[in-house]
Amino acid sequence: MAIERTLAIIKPDAVEGGLAGDILSRIHAAKFQIVAIKSLRLTKTEAEGFYAVHRERPFFGDLTNFMSSGKVLVMVLEAPGAISKWRDTMGATDPAKAAPGTIRRDFGTSIQNNCTHGSDAPATAAFEIGYFFAGAELV
Numbered sequence: 001m002a003i004e005r006t007l008a009i010i011k012p013d014a015v016e017g018g019l020a021g022d023i024l025s026r027i028h029a030a031k032f033q034i035v036a037i038k039s040l041r042l043t044k045t046e047a048e049g050f051y052a053v054h055r056e057r058p059f060f061g062d063l064t065n066f067m068s069s070g071k072v073l074v075m076v077l078e079a080p081g082a083i084s085k086w087r088d089t090m091g092a093t094d095p096a097k098a099a100p101g102t103i104r105r106d107f108g109t110s111i112q113n114n115c116t117h118g119s120d121a122p123a124t125a126a127f128e129i130g131y132f133f134a135g136a137e138l139v
């Protein structure tokens, strides 16, 4: 399987809830390499730009308020098949529907406050990685 990179976010609910260490442990246990990582607080405008693909969805306002409500950890994960592997490690968007043992099942509290984000396809990963990281941060 080809080596890929994906963009992962530990969302404000998980950072505020003291879950970042547990989620990073899951990332290590699943054998991802963390290529780059940073802690930041998104502005509302930055959250809107990141989630622009969801602009027309009814949850867009609440989502971007939530994503700009506190610190997040953004990171680039590398592994064979990293995009689908990270989505499998997170579990389904809705924690109530996520498989047992997944991050969202164990730590998420609602479909919005689902503790982590992951890119859903190679083109999305390229956009999302470029949104947060410059080339020199990714060597």
Ligand code: CMP
Residues within 6 Å of the ligand: 054, 059, 063, 093, 111, 112, 113, 114, 116, 117, 118
């Ligand atoms: P994420 O994987 O970051 O992608 C879009 C986010 O929108 C999603 O996780 C949730 O945090 C949030 N969201 C809120 N409501 C919904 C919904 N009904 N369907 C999908 N995503 C939702």
